Amino acid sequence: MLPTDEKEQDRLDMHHEIILQILEGRLFDAPIGKTPQKILDVGTGTGIWAIDVADMFPMAEVSGTDLSPIQPKWVPPNCKFEVDDAERRWTYKEGLFDFIHCRNLGGSINNWSNLAAEIYRCTKPGGYAELAELGSKVLCDDGTMKDDNPFKIYSEVTIKAMEAMGRTWPTANSLVQTLKNAGFVDVTLTVYKQPFGPWPKDKRLKHIGAMAMVMAETGLEAYGLAAMTRILKMDPVEAMAICKDAFKAIKNRHTHMYNELFVVYGKKPE
Numbered sequence: 001m002l003p004t005d006e007k008e009q010d011r012l013d014m015h016h017e018i019i020l021q022i023l024e025g026r027l028f029d030a031p032i033g034k035t036p037q038k039i040l041d042v043g044t045g046t047g048i049w050a051i052d053v054a055d056m057f058p059m060a061e062v063s064g065t066d067l068s069p070i071q072p073k074w075v076p077p078n079c080k081f082e083v084d085d086a087e088r089r090w091t092y093k094e095g096l097f098d099f100i101h102c103r104n105l106g107g108s109i110n111n112w113s114n115l116a117a118e119i120y121r122c123t124k125p126g127g128y129a130e131l132a133e134l135g136s137k138v139l140c141d142d143g144t145m146k147d148d149n150p151f152k153i154y155s156e157v158t159i160k161a162m163e164a165m166g167r168t169w170p171t172a173n174s175l176v177q178t179l180k181n182a183g184f185v186d187v188t189l190t191v192y193k194q195p196f197g198p199w200p201k202d203k204r205l206k207h208i209g210a211m212a213m214v215m216a217e218t219g220l221e222a223y224g225l226a227a228m229t230r231i232l233k234m235d236p237v238e239a240m241a242i243c244k245d246a247f248k249a250i251k252n253r254h255t256h257m258y259n260e261l262f263v264v265y266g267k268k269p270e
């Protein structure tokens with residue numbers, strides 16, 4: 001439902017930086033070693049992750065796929081992009097990639113089991129797959145977020161829109177089971193916090209929260225208006241009010257809200 005205009009591309013790049021901060025500079029969690037030969041980034045978006053990984057592993061071949069050809073033309077010589085639908089059978093041969101990475105696919109996937117089956121098929125024996133997704137729930141640990149918090153309401157409405165489309169937002173457990181059911185072993189989950197707004201006392205988390213707030217300033221409307229008006233058929237004025245109230249709630253330093261980033265990886269048996 002999100003557009004692919006310049007503002008959305010800027011948001012995608014900013015969220016890449018946010019996740020880098022959350023992972024303390026790491027591009028992934030999977031223990032893929034120092035000499036991977038072929039890496040695939042599914043749903044690559046602007047291609048920023050694939051480009052960074054290509055720079056990190058100059059001897060590896062890095063490919064990125066996406067439905068939209070919004071990636072830059074000037075990329076490292078070991079990086080390439082292709083327009084492809086991740087939910088259809090892939091053209092790659094079996095066991096081609098040392099590492100397959102998927103991030104922020106969220107509500108865009110209709111059938112996670114089918115996607116995982118293709119990931120498994122195209123991963124080398126002994127290779128890894130990693131899924132990184134934000135949780136859909138707005139959370140709070142200290143009681144400063146009330147049940148009628150506008151950002152919480154916004155989140156619940158957008159989840160309802162996903163369900164109306166027949167899609168479910170991934171959870172930590174569903175991502176783990178997706179990899180296990182596909183056949184991956186040694187499946188490992190790590191849950192990280194992504195705060196909204198600069199309320200944390202920790203300097204790194206405060207910076208992450210501030211960036212998340214900037215990203216939300218335009219992202220809430222870009223995503224929420226489409227979800228509410230096109231899918232739930234809500235009045236545009238009401239939908240806009242929900243989006244604006246949600247952003248005001250994020251800016252409130254006295255409300256300590258966050259959501260979770262789930263990073264799950266697994267190994268294909270040798």
